[in-house]
Structures are given as structure tokens and as C-alpha cells.
Amino acid sequence: MGKTGGRGDFEWVYTDQPHTSRRKEILAKYPEIKSLMxxxxxxxxxxxxxxxxxxxxxxxxxxxxxxxxxxxxxxxxxxxxxxxxxxxxxxxxxxxxxxxxxxxxxxxxxxxxxxxxxxxxxxxxxxxxxxxxxxxxxxxxxDIPTDLEGWFFCTPARKVLWLFLQPFFYALRPLVVxxxxxxxxxxxxxxxxxxxxxxxxxxxxxxxxxxxxxxxxxxxGLHPISGHFIAEHYMFLKGHETYSYYGPLNLITFNVGYHMEHHDFPSIPGSKLPQVKQIAAEYYDSLPQHTSWIRVLWDFVFDDSIGPYARVKRVYKLSKQE
Structure with missing residues (x-):
């Protein structure tokens, strides 16, 4: 995987998420995917x-x-x-x-x-x-860490602590954000x-x-399966905010590794997401992907360019209430 460079803030973008347009394009080319929903x-x-x-x-x-x-x-x-x-x-x-x-x-x-x-x-x-x-x-x-998380958990030791405390951040962050x-x-x-x-x-x-x-x-928290939390949306390569993993741990995680496919087609059950990849292979094979959730955790901890700040953020015109 590529590097993003040292981070002191999130990666702010001014484009829509890629899943909406890719979904429309794939369905136009492969309407049979609707049968998987x-x-x-x-x-x-x-x-x-x-x-x-x-x-x-x-x-x-x-x-x-x-x-x-x-x-x-x-x-x-x-x-x-x-x-x-x-x-x-x-x-x-x-x-x-x-x-x-x-x-x-x-x-x-x-x-x-x-x-x-x-x-x-x-x-x-x-x-x-x-x-x-x-x-x-x-x-x-x-799902995106707070500024405080990004600022504080920036060294290998602190990132290990952050991984261990992930369940608590996921539970408490919505109440703050x-x-x-x-x-x-x-x-x-x-x-x-x-x-x-x-x-x-x-x-x-x-x-x-x-x-x-x-x-x-x-x-x-700090467990091999939890690598999916980091693998799914942390920006390991600039310009890419969602990644898939096609390895064996999908067998015990309801294919959550097929994450690009899931965000493209959230109404398709995890059990059928491999069929999406097979049908529309040209859309997914060329995109960056992870091969190991353990490697993801290792890189997250020891690569200075990756941390809680390594997320793509955007401002939506809609208000929270909408």
C-alpha cells in the first residue's frame, strides 16, 4: 500500500463519495446484480x-x-x-x-x-x-475519529492504546459528535x-x-479480526477512502471485507457480495485492497503517515436534522 504523508489533519475533499456514481454505472452495465438484493x-x-x-x-x-x-x-x-x-x-x-x-x-x-x-x-x-x-x-x-483522537493518538504506543480502547470510542463518540x-x-x-x-x-x-x-x-479492540475497522476506510493510499479485503477472515465476519462492494450495494447480503465482485470484476480488481488485517494493524501502529487522522472528510450541504 502507498503512503499518505505525515498527517496533522483529516483529508478534506470537496467531491461526493465514489460509491453513488459507481453503483449507477455498474447497475447500468450489469442489471442482473439487482437480483442479488x-x-x-x-x-x-x-x-x-x-x-x-x-x-x-x-x-x-x-x-x-x-x-x-x-x-x-x-x-x-x-x-x-x-x-x-x-x-x-x-x-x-x-x-x-x-x-x-x-x-x-x-x-x-x-x-x-x-x-x-x-x-x-x-x-x-x-x-x-x-x-x-x-x-x-x-x-x-x-465512524470518523474526533480531532482529539487524531491529535493525541499519534505515536506507536498511543495508537496501540487507541486500538485497545476502540470499543469505548465507538460507543461514546456518537454522543459527542x-x-x-x-x-x-x-x-x-x-x-x-x-x-x-x-x-x-x-x-x-x-x-x-x-x-x-x-x-x-x-x-x-486489539485483536486480528478488529483489523477490519482500520482496513475499511482509513486512507492508506491518497484519494482512496474505502478498501476491500478478500482473505479468509471473511468466512467468520459475514464478508465484511468486501467493503467497497458493500458500500456500492448495501442492500445486498454479505453472503452474496463475492458475486458482485465476480460480475463486475473490472470495477474492483484494479482498486487498492488489503491482503491482511494483521498487516493493517501493524502498519497503522508503526507507519507515521497512518493514524486516526488518516480519514477522508467532506462537508455535506444537508444539516444534521435532514
Whole structure:
């Protein structure tokens, strides 16, 4: 990958995001891609299997010593939980049951949320819409770090700390950058999650709860799978704000690595994004891509030209309220 040069600010651009025009061009040339849009009938079974696996794990770990709780949280449970957050990402685009059953998707996302330990799915949906609609938008896209993050986390040691704390920044940043009123579905999400947490605590004690929550935090922080957070939109090469990764970790992350394809066609389930790349290969093969999420993390930490400031930002004419 190329270098961006030393950074003291974001990369401000005055052009629209590239996904809108590329989507129109690809659909004009390959209208058959429209047939890939719609629900993935297998998603509900895969996700349910993962949720039930974690509930079984809660029983299996309840008598383990604390050191093994944290080991299995990082090595096993957290990987499943991180994968479930990416399932929730897919579900937020209504690909579990389709647009006509939007409420079913919201409730199913709460089911996928249960092993994560903390309510997440409803708030994610609310902000993820803006990430697609206003990619890179100043004070609109909360996926972009704040100025404080960019200024402070600029050395290798501080960037390692930033990676470790990523879950907390993702949770708190929206409240600072673009706060929105709490909606009813978020309250329902919290009530459902707390109820299940209390049931697990009543049945098996505190250790399963720590196993679930610690796994979520650890594996969304400094972990190989978390390389996708950096790989997706950090500007490793000037002028390119979205990157795909086509490696084996897509098998456990609902193909989130196919990120250019996803932003071009967000209504296509992750399971079908490889078909998009295959059909429109000439649009994607020549674009910069990542080959390793671990390498992405390494470069992020040790390359001075890459850090929280290495993001493309733009000002949209629409106000936040619009």
C-alpha cells in the first residue's frame, strides 16, 4: 500500500463519495446484480447457531478460574461476539427478513445482540444509516475519529492504546459528535438485554457475564479480526477512502471485507457480495485492497503517515436534522 504523508489533519475533499456514481454505472452495465438484493434466508440460522453456542459456553465456563474466563473470552467467545456485531451490521440493512418486515429485522438484531452482553443493535442501526448516506460527513459520520483522537493518538504506543480502547470510542463518540434522542427500540433493546443478562447471572453467576462482555470488548479492540475497522476506510493510499479485503477472515465476519462492494450495494447480503465482485470484476480488481488485517494493524501502529487522522472528510450541504 502507498503512503499518505505525515498527517496533522483529516483529508478534506470537496467531491461526493465514489460509491453513488459507481453503483449507477455498474447497475447500468450489469442489471442482473439487482437480483442479488434482498434477504439472505440462511442468515437467521447461522446467527441463531452462534447465539446458542454462546449460551452453551456460558454454562461451560461458569466453574472455570478467572484466568481461563479471560483466555476463552479472547480466544473463542469474543471472536463469536465480534462476528455477531458484523451480523448485526448485515441485519441493519434488513437482509435477514427483507424491507417489508423491517421490525422483524430489528427484533432479530436484538437476538443476535444477546451474547454481546451490552445493548448495541438498535443504536448501531440508527447511526449506521448516516455512515452510508453521509460517508465521511463532518459531524454526521460518527465512524470518523474526533480531532482529539487524531491529535493525541499519534505515536506507536498511543495508537496501540487507541486500538485497545476502540470499543469505548465507538460507543461514546456518537454522543459527542452527533447526539440523537433515545428512541423506543433502543429502550426495548436495553430491557431485553438486561433481562437476559439477569437470567444468566441467576442461573450461573457472574463469570458467564464477564466472559460475554470481556470477550466483546477484547475482540473489538486489539485483536486480528478488529483489523477490519482500520482496513475499511482509513486512507492508506491518497484519494482512496474505502478498501476491500478478500482473505479468509471473511468466512467468520459475514464478508465484511468486501467493503467497497458493500458500500456500492448495501442492500445486498454479505453472503452474496463475492458475486458482485465476480460480475463486475473490472470495477474492483484494479482498486487498492488489503491482503491482511494483521498487516493493517501493524502498519497503522508503526507507519507515521497512518493514524486516526488518516480519514477522508467532506462537508455535506444537508444539516444534521435532514
Amino acid at each position: 434482498g434477504p439472505d434466508p440462511q442468515l437467521k440460522w447461522v446467527v441463531s447457531g452462534m447465539v446458542l453456542t454462546q449460551l452453551l459456553a456460558c454454562y461451560l465456563v461458569h466453574n472455570l478460574s478467572w484466568k481461563w474466563i479471560f483466555f476463552w473470552a479472547y480466544a473463542f467467545g469474543g471472536c463469536i461476539n465480534h462476528s455477531l456485531t458484523l451480523a448485526i451490521h448485515d441485519i441493519s440493512h434488513n437482509v435477514a427478513f427483507g424491507n417489508k418486515l423491517a421490525k422483524w429485522n430489528r427484533w432479530f438484531a436484538m437476538w443476535a445482540n444477546l451474547p454481546i452482553g451490552l445493548p448495541y443493535s438498535a443504536s448501531f442501526k440508527k447511526y449506521h444509516i448516516d455512515h452510508h448516506r453521509y460517508l465521511g460527513g463532518d459531524q454526521l459520520d460518527v 452527533n447526539p440523537k434522542p433515545i428512541c423506543q427500540i433502543e429502550i426495548q433493546n436495553a430491557v431485553v438485554q438486561l433481562t437476559v443478562d439477569l437470567i444468566i447471572y441467576h442461573l450461573w453467576g457472574l463469570k458467564p457475564i464477564v466472559y460475554l462482555i470481556a470477550g466483546s470488548i477484547l475482540c473489538m
